[in-house]
Amino acid sequence: MRIRPILGGIKSYIPWLSSVKWLSSSRGTGGTISARYCYSVWLRHLCLAQDYGLPTQPAVIAELGPGDSIGSGLAGLLTGSQKYYALDVVEYTTTKRNRAIFEELVGLFADRADIPDEDEFPDVYPRLRSYGFPSEILTEERLGVSLDAAKLERIRQDLLDMPDGPQGGSAIRYICPWYDSAVIEPETVDMIFSQAVLEHVEEIDATCRAMRRWLKTGGVMSHQIDFSSHNITETWNGHWSLSDFTWRLIKGRKRFLINREPLSTHVELLKKTGCRVVCVLPVTDTGGTQRSRLARRYEHISDEDLTTKSAHILAVKE
Ligand SMILES: C[S@@+](CC[C@H](N)C(=O)[O-])C[C@H]1O[C@@H](n2cnc3c(N)ncnc32)[C@H](O)[C@@H]1O
Numbered sequence: 001m002r003i004r005p006i007l008g009g010i011k012s013y014i015p016w017l018s019s020v021k022w023l024s025s026s027r028g029t030g031g032t033i034s035a036r037y038c039y040s041v042w043l044r045h046l047c048l049a050q051d052y053g054l055p056t057q058p059a060v061i062a063e064l065g066p067g068d069s070i071g072s073g074l075a076g077l078l079t080g081s082q083k084y085y086a087l088d089v090v091e092y093t094t095t096k097r098n099r100a101i102f103e104e105l106v107g108l109f110a111d112r113a114d115i116p117d118e119d120e121f122p123d124v125y126p127r128l129r130s131y132g133f134p135s136e137i138l139t140e141e142r143l144g145v146s147l148d149a150a151k152l153e154r155i156r157q158d159l160l161d162m163p164d165g166p167q168g169g170s171a172i173r174y175i176c177p178w179y180d181s182a183v184i185e186p187e188t189v190d191m192i193f194s195q196a197v198l199e200h201v202e203e204i205d206a207t208c209r210a211m212r213r214w215l216k217t218g219g220v221m222s223h224q225i226d227f228s229s230h231n232i233t234e235t236w237n238g239h240w241s242l243s244d245f246t247w248r249l250i251k252g253r254k255r256f257l258i259n260r261e262p263l264s265t266h267v268e269l270l271k272k273t274g275c276r277v278v279c280v281l282p283v284t285d286t287g288g289t290q291r292s293r294l295a296r297r298y299e300h301i302s303d304e305d306l307t308t309k310s311a312h313i314l315a316v317k318e
Pocket residue numbers: 029030031032041064065066067068087088089090092194195196197200201202203207256
């Protein structure tokens with residue numbers, strides 16, 4: 001167990017300690033600060049949908065937890081989606097960053113750039129069979145429409161208006177914080193995706209129900225989930241050896257940390273809410289904390305849960 005996470009949790013109860021620099025954690029959320037990351041993430045979700053025979057031309061998309069920028073959703077708009085909902089609980093993103101990332105994304109699509117692979121982003125999943133530009137999905141005809149100059153101008157304008165400006169007719173709706181499923185009309189979304197987010201969601205049950213409610217019948221969910229301790233412990237799965245008391249100390253009063261739910265919880269919740277799980281692509285690691293060290297709450301988890309470090313789940317609303 002590392003000491004810094006506990007100090008971070010205690011710090012969250014004492015506001016003046018926030019000014020102590022060496023106790024501060026980084027402000028950002030991770031990858032979406034980079035246009036190439038956003039390009040890679042969106043195209044991986046799209047290519048995986050294609051691999052599993054799911055629709056690859058979603059008109060309305062929603063992303064849970066975009067983080068530092070809404071770049072992954074912007075990539076969706078640049079590949080033909082008409083409407084993008086971004087739902088977060090902390091406003092990490094800025095208009096300036098989103099505009100810069102948008103322009104870089106336009107260049108990547110204009111160049112039909114290959115998908116950045118594991119050499120460039122070794123920690124990003126899912127892996128693909130091929131990282132060439134997916135021209136069988138993104139045909140010249142499709143890109144001709146989606147990269148039309150007038151459409152690009154409209155998105156630029158929409159970016160200026162968000163997050164607080166008029167969003168009625170906009171292609172982009174950034175909703176933060178979102179906590180109520182009423183923020184999106186039921187049965188209006190074709191695809192919901194998230195990258196490294198569901199492990200952070202505290203109200204995971206209600207969130208799964210909300211996502212199902214927003215999806216049209218036949219709509220797709222595509223979630224990449226990281227079950228690791230996010231470096232809070234020495235071993236990748238050491239968070240499952242910590243007592244609830246220690247975990248409460250670490251979490252402190254932070255808006256979210258990680259929910260410590262293993263793979264099976266997510267799969268079961270999706271099934272319970274009425275979705276068909278199309279595939280689960282796990283990344284396993286047997287080198288972490290062993291069963292004998294698990295906290296009581298986790299001592300009965302399956303071997304599969306204990307060794308699954310991350311997974312991509314594709315599901316469809318029945
Ligand atoms: C590790 S970051 C990932 C950001 C981005 N998806 C990426 O790939 O870099 C986790 C994100 O999930 C968001 N988050 C946490 N709880 C959430 C919730 N209940 N609903 C939506 N987003 C949430 C955080 O605010 C943060 O933006």
